[in-house]
Amino acid sequence: MTDDHAPADPPLDPAALTWRYFGDTRLLLVGPRAAVLQNMLPALGQGVRDHSVFFSETSARVRRSVGPIMDTVYGGPDAEATGRRVRDYHREVKGTLPDGSRYHALDPATFYWAHATFVDHLMYGIDTFVRPLTDADRRRIYVESKTWFRRYGVSDRVMPEDWEAFQAYWKRMLEEVLEPHPTARYGVGYVTKGLPAPRRVPRALWRLISPPLNAVARFITVGGLPPRARKLLDLPWSPADERRYRRFAAVVRRLDLVWPLLPEAVRYFPHARRAFARDGRPRVR
Template sequence: MPDLYENLAAVSQKDRQRRERCLAYAREHAVGPVEGLFAQEGMVRRIWREGAMLAAIPPAVVLEVLLPEVAEGVGRFSDYQTKLMARTRRTVYATHALVFGDLSMSIEVGGRIFQLHERVRGGISSRSSEGRAGTRYRANDPAALQWVFATLVQGALTTYEAAVEPLDRDERARFYEESKRWGAVVGLPPEQLPPDWESFARYFEEMVEGALELGDMAKDILRVLFGPPYMRGVARLCAGLLPERWRSAVGLPWDADAKRAYELALGALRRTRHLPPALRYVPAWHQAAARIEAARGGGVSKTTRIVQALDARGWIPAGLAPPEEVMRRCPRG
């Protein structure tokens, strides 16, 4: 579709107009300006509040870069090779800001993501896909956004059910329907998505079975991601949470030793269910609870005050302090 990109200004203008329509949807369906996009007792926060859900991010990243346009965009425009830890911190922050932030924070972070994506465009190289080399892509294309959205939705459900508790069909459907709100704030139109949970599950399976590929660009990204020694345990846990056909295909270990390591790691995550909420739930959830309680005229608990202080110093990995304020206190690279 080369003609689609001949007038980049016109395409960018259409993207911005589309996002404005998406923001109207997000504002209409948000719980409130203080609460944000989601209710504390809703399915999205119920799932993402679990500390064990940090394990959902690596499998989602793996599946994202198996789509050639995502691999090309990350490979050409990202600083992943030199600033892996900083990029990881930004990814975790963005996820929790969209889920647990107030409405203005969620929209602001979604806007930053959209703006960063505006410059990510070009042609797919043979290093990402020999069969699709030369095909034009852009990061704000709804089809690319849809796949990134899908990896996070399905990755969250897979991790939650493996590490916390099983969900029934209605709970999965509610989680999917609610998640459309954060998709909207980054410019993904709800009407672009499959209409219901069953349709989404079919879409995800079709993508896993037929649309993904492991090009050299994706291999390079995954090599950097899982190369450091401290990522070996993460790699084993990630392998077990991936769709079966891609576990060994992406180069992650899945032999008898790796499977035992996965079960041990999963067992450790499951034990977090027995911790008190102060330790079990991510700091961002506590911050959202404190914000809502304060708006209702209530006080702030000692636990929340400690969380806020630690987050402001950059000492916790899943809070709502913007990375630019705390990154200087975090490990570089």
């Protein structure tokens, strides 16, 4: 039975925290946290392994996924139609897990986990590289994330009711459900093996520039993962690494004082900029 007095989902508009920060380019510094955590859920990791171009065209897969998700947040009047297209991309993503059980990408628990990792990515990115989040901020972003998820048109029966329930859900997933699925291991393989050489870069040049690039990629990738995920994936991370990561994050946060002075094309992804031009600039802080 529906509660006629239940509060309506808040809009995703210029007054939303999600609107202000999801398209912020500083969140690139989080690295592939969301993708790695997604692929540690067995059903999701297996779906990527069986159906995606992730292994042959990793960057292409990332681009095709991120754009429509951003447009689901920023799409204005078309956001629900965009969200349903994202859902429909996954209709045929189904198969069998190694233990013989079946999986389907549109199973609500599987689809919600993918969404939850983006909610976590947003909160972690703001808190680490932009400004500390208050408890009220987190509650606000979580409530906004419910609006966002419902745009996909997938059953919300597994969606935690409130921020406290989401925290409990997240803890249980990390501690009891996630596994070092081969897809997740592949996704972080460059941490120990190095980034693959781009086809158009001469080998001599790549030998020269790859060591610092590999070091940065390792630092951002491993540093941006929860400790539990690092442990499951056997990713080395020392106390000295953690101190360096915290110092790096503190430096980036201090740049928030001058960040608004930079061109909007530097500060925001195109999806966000198009939304700002259409509906107005963010009005929150």
